[in-house]
Amino acid sequence: MFNPDGILYGRLPGFGLSKLGHRMAQAAADDLAARDRPVSLLRVSPLQRTRESAAPIAAALGLEPEIDERIIEPTNHFEGTNMRRALKNPVNWPFLVYPPRPSWGEAYTSIEKRMREAVDDAFDSVESGDVVLVSHQLPIWVMHLSAAGEPFLHDPRKRRCALSSITTFERTTEPAPAPQPRPGEPAVPADPDAPPVIRVVEVGYAEPAGSLITAATDVGAV
Template identity: 55%
Template structure:
């Protein structure tokens, strides 16, 4: 019997003409390109021919919309999981290039280790890994088929999870995250219960040159 895998899928491109950091702000929907990216991720899963037992998404609309092609493809209900949501950020609604030059905002930038502008990295990793651990225990499709779990989340939570499970420093340069739009980061659970990363894929890679990706935390 194949082992269950848990896949963290990032949402597709968001319609964000003002290039603000959108964080948890409402009504930031996928762009048309973002919908194509989400479809590319779902098509990638179909091509792998691995059964899917559950579909889970962050409550934010861009994650819910990115999960829609999976719902159609695998004919499963979508579950909403608040633990895999984007963290809150002081700079939501602001253009970061301008905000960091304003002295009023400098106190929020004083501690990049925590970080001072939002939810601590350790807190993000804790809630993400807890949600993933629960995903590994979801009911199987049948006695012989555990089925994989797809979880649609956001760049920072996925990348911090990668760092935490690799036992690397959580503080990092956001410009160097390996977590593109509609990317898939895959994990397995060892017999001892540890979670470890086993794969990364960029099914929307051909679409990335045309994408704008400036609104992530």
């Protein structure tokens, strides 16, 4: 994205890709096409930058993008501001008091819930083939943490989710585990008629535009 003033654009309209951003989006599209996997569905966050990022993917895979509001950028109190300047203003300090939620925007648990719903719906919406979801850095990273069973509290500077990167998830079905016995009681075998456990697991990560990232002024990912 072209963002010379370092603005946290969040859900603000009017923020599209720069020329470099379009090249990076094309690199992601080329990578997906080169995998030669059947892709049945393409869903996209409604924001301009994600729709522009999805355009070369749609062209490469011959798909019509569908808008999915659930994979949009989270709300953020600092939207539209330069973060470095905003953090120096005491008026904004009350929004920094509780990072585990986080107190400056949409709760991580809320992001996880809507991303989980979007991912599960994507799996259920096709009879076969892959689904491509074009989202944003924080929702993708929260989905990664959720699938890995890791805490949501993290340093945003250390997210492994670069510009135009591709994080791949699969859904697995496992037999229901045996119930945990109480202390002193014998082990109980698993119930063969119990419903299986469905999990979403991360199986891959790639940075097709990695060679272009050093020239980018933005650090957020689409």
